[in-house]
Amino acid sequence: MIIARNHNCPSLFPLVAACLAAACLLFQTHAAAQQYFGVGFHVGAHNDVGNMTSYNSSFEVEPQTSYILGVSFKANLGFLFLRTGVDIAFPLIEGDVLENGDPADPIEKYSISYTALPLFLGVNFPVFDIGEFYLGGGAAYFLATGTVTHGGAEDNISASALGFGFLVGMRLHLSAKFGLYMEWEYFDARSGASMNTVTAPQAWDNLYIDFSGHRILLGVMYYAI
């Protein structure tokens, strides 16, 4: 079965790798210029949005996976860089509590979208003339909306949080004006209690949104200056 699928759908990886290598070879002579400010567009992913098993260890969860669309702004000043932007995460696979061992908190499904506004400060490490490795720490502000199904009813939830984390990135110059980048972000961020999901007599808000987790981003940057 797997063999048949491989024959029908050959992997795109060698083709993509060959195209990237060709692009690097074609444009490498223009790549030595210093880039001070870049605007990037990226796509990415965040697995286990909400971290429901951390919220309640009695839950067996099909975690929510979100895809990310974003824009980034990166300013270089010597060895330092400042990176900011906007990331919007939409559910690709919605969260599902497959088994709930806590009858007092009957959450069944959840779907969370969020916008992140990150800001990182760090150090650039140029790799010859072909690109750079960069490492930074910073903070992000998260704004989330979504729905949570509990006890058979679906409620809307909204929450915000400030989180702290880091950024590790690689950038490959394609030309004097364009580069490819890949970034690994991690944030540790949780909102305050934003919704009541526990059964009576408690009427307080108890559910928080956990934005913590790893994000992988892949994008193209245009060096404006």
Place this chain on the structure above:
Amino acid sequence: MLFNVRAFMGAAILLLFAASGPLHAAVSLSAGIQAGFMPSPGGNLHSSTHEKIGVGNGIDGINRSMSGYDTKPVDRILGASAGLEFRAVFYDYFFARLAGNFTTRARGGSGTTLYDNGGTPELLDCEYLVHIIDAPLTAGLVVPFWKDVRIAFSVGAAFAYGNYKYYFEPESGGRYKGKFRGYGFPLVLLVEGDYFLNEKLSITASLAYYRGSTDIRRDRYRTDGDTDYARIDFTGYRFAMGASWHFYSR
């Protein structure tokens, strides 16, 4: 197959040598300072007293709010850290590092929540404090890029000593409190870059991941009528920036 592996390794070594130019030092030593931060030092800070007030996941689950009650979220702690490091590079590519760090609370860890006092919600002031001293020892490989940049990857372990305290004060009076101390030997992964301003001075940035905790510790407050148990979790990421002085090379 074996030939391919050997050819690949040979090419990689040649590339490494070509990347750095000729070898120039059998041993080079540097010392540096770093400052940074660690999200969530101590982990979720759960203890058995949290269970008594209906909280199953420590500082994360303690937050509750309701209209008519003046609550304030208790955020996880953000730790600020500072430290010293001593590094040795052998034959340009082999790396060892010993460091010492101190981490303490810079933000979060205090607020007001609600708990169930016999069926009636009651305000509860909460305060969490964590201090960690750690000394990681790691070894690995360093990749130099010309003379300007050096990136090191290393693994190892740390001696880590933690001190964790909490205070819960219900509005109706009384106080729950806990104090825990202990040490552990978390595993450490580290990536660290040097950007050389000149031959002697470099700017550094590092990212470390620790994994490990103390064993379960007993509350050291013995006179408050509440015996509690908790572990201090050293797991988490630490980011730091600093400067390093390369004082010896031969």
